Amino acid sequence: MGGSIEIAYPPDKRFLIVVNEEGKLEGLPLNRLATELYGADPNWDYVVGDALVCLDGDID
Numbered sequence: 860m861g862g863s864i865e866i867a868y869p870p871d872k873r874f875l876i877v878v879n880e881e882g883k884l885e886g887l888p889l890n891r892l893a894t895e896l897y898g899a900d901p902n903w904d905y906v907v908g909d910a911l912v913c914l915d916g917d918i919d
Contacts, residue, residue, distance in 0.1 A: 867906070868915075869897045877911040 863880040876897055879887060887908030894905045896912060 867897060872896075872898070874912055874914050876906065877913070878906055879908045882906075882908040 862885075864877050865880040867876045867878060869876065874896075876893055878893070879885070885908075889901065890906045890908060890910050891901070893910035893912065894901050897906055899905055
């Protein structure tokens, strides 16, 4: 495990999701729970691999 991270801000949510920036390119598996929390349509956009979900003010 390693690589760069990306912070995704779901629309109209008070939390953020930290994901592997190149997870889709690396072929990581679909993360259904993180995709649902993000509010994405898994047929169009989705979250893959491990994800850290936290309140927007919890990380600097």
